Amino acid sequence: MKLLLIGGGGREHALAWKLARDKARPTLFCAPGNAGTAALGTNVAIQAEDMDGLLDWARRERPELTVVGPEAPLCAGLADRFQAEGFRVFGPNQAAAQLEGSKVFSKDVLLAAGVPSAQSASFDDAAKALAYVRSASLPLVVKADGLAAGKGVLICTTREQAEDAIRQILVSRAFGPAGRKVLVEEFIEGEEVSVLAMVDGTRAVLLPSAQDHKRIFDGDQGPNTGGMGAYSPAPMESPAFRKLVQTLVFDPTLKELGRRGIRYQGVLYAGLMMTKSGPQVLEFNCRFGDPETQAILPRLTGDLIPAMEACIDGGLTPELVACRPEPCVCVVMAAGGYPGNYRKGDVIEGLDAAAAMQKTEVFHAGTRLDKGRVVTAGGRVLGVTALGSNLAGTAASAYQAVSAISFSGAQYRRDIAARGLKRK
Numbered sequence: 001m002k003l004l005l006i007g008g009g010g011r012e013h014a015l016a017w018k019l020a021r022d023k024a025r026p027t028l029f030c031a032p033g034n035a036g037t038a039a040l041g042t043n044v045a046i047q048a049e050d051m052d053g054l055l056d057w058a059r060r061e062r063p064e065l066t067v068v069g070p071e072a073p074l075c076a077g078l079a080d081r082f083q084a085e086g087f088r089v090f091g092p093n094q095a096a097a098q099l100e101g102s103k104v105f106s107k108d109v110l111l112a113a114g115v116p117s118a119q120s121a122s123f124d125d126a127a128k129a130l131a132y133v134r135s136a137s138l139p140l141v142v143k144a145d146g147l148a149a150g151k152g153v154l155i156c157t158t159r160e161q162a163e164d165a166i167r168q169i170l171v172s173r174a175f176g177p178a179g180r181k182v183l184v185e186e187f188i189e190g191e192e193v194s195v196l197a198m199v200d201g202t203r204a205v206l207l208p209s210a211q212d213h214k215r216i217f218d219g220d221q222g223p224n225t226g227g228m229g230a231y232s233p234a235p236m237e238s239p240a241f242r243k244l245v246q247t248l249v250f251d252p253t254l255k256e257l258g259r260r261g262i263r264y265q266g267v268l269y270a271g272l273m274m275t276k277s278g279p280q281v282l283e284f285n286c287r288f289g290d291p292e293t294q295a296i297l298p299r300l301t302g303d304l305i306p307a308m309e310a311c312i313d314g315g316l317t318p319e320l321v322a323c324r325p326e327p328c329v330c331v332v333m334a335a336g337g338y339p340g341n342y343r344k345g346d347v348i349e350g351l352d353a354a355a356a357m358q359k360t361e362v363f364h365a366g367t368r369l370d371k372g373r374v375v376t377a378g379g380r381v382l383g384v385t386a387l388g389s390n391l392a393g394t395a396a397s398a399y400q401a402v403s404a405i406s407f408s409g410a411q412y413r414r415d416i417a418a419r420g421l422k423r424k
């Protein structure tokens, strides 16, 4: 089976790694891929956002399945265009991907579906937005409506910050067209958790939960990043928690989309805040999380292709995404300077030694091959991942593998999974 995987980060290497193990033994093509995916298939030099280039490639090569990693192509309608030409795509169409592509749309669906989320107001007029933040209680969370590569959410503890955020988004257009509208939310407190589900149009089947670590430094300090590590399961995971999230979040959301004539197919990722009064939705993403995927996929016992095909065709069952109880920990190694301007082109040493360790996988993110050597090529460079029988041992295994790897300027958090360990 010929399979096209779109994207080139750690999530896509983890997907390629899992897909390559399926009984169908797919022939993998990754666009654009990285040095990790190059070892599992063929990298195709087409960027994930180059829809015309990807479609041309598909017309020539006729992939039997296309799996989309990142949100941008989905929000731009890649699934619609591929499907219109008869290609099978795992991932939502443009209408459904608005759950991530527009925070105002997403909030509207949440409200109509009766799903708990922060109180909010949306604006396209700066004067009205400024008047609102002058009287609303603090802190406030100001969000650009559209895709902003994870940078469009501004947490404001003073009125000046909130006013400045409104001006940045609606007036200076710091996020371009993503800032045509703004959503202003009350600040809610609690512990965050990522719950991803596979969705077949009508039914959502939850994958194991995970917890991300968004800040660059230990103890959740410093600026936000794409995610510095993840582990699965999250500490609050239990049958009761899963049932609650299923009935409170996923079922009503899909029902509301159905009422609007929108069929959701692919992965739906709910970023949840566990507040004193229960879970509330912070955001939806229309795709696998990064780095959550690196900590979730090693826990799945079955093949991924049958589960993805069931999402496309209908008939998804929990058995198709059965999971083993062993926890999984992924520690991200990032380039020096990340999340600001970061170094590139540094040679990475010790990959073979780390890969030889038991139950350990090194997922590549920002890497590329340069004259036969693997060098850094992005902010998040590697996701060093271990599977084990208990969380403490698994975290220790992941860090043991991290210590075998080196590149100039490497930085990583020392406390991935610490929150889970504290709870035990």
Ligand code: AMP
Pocket (backbone or CB within 6 Å): 118, 141, 143, 153, 185, 186, 187, 188, 189, 192, 214, 271, 282, 283
């Ligand atoms: P989002 O992209 O909407 O998930 O926001 C990114 C991050 O901002 C989340 O992971 C939270 O840490 C934080 N955040 C978003 N909305 C809120 C809120 N209403 N209250 C508190 N924190 C929030």
Ligand code: GLY
Pocket (backbone or CB within 6 Å): 212, 226, 227, 285, 288, 289, 290, 291, 292
């Ligand atoms: N880990 C956060 C995300 O994938 O959006």
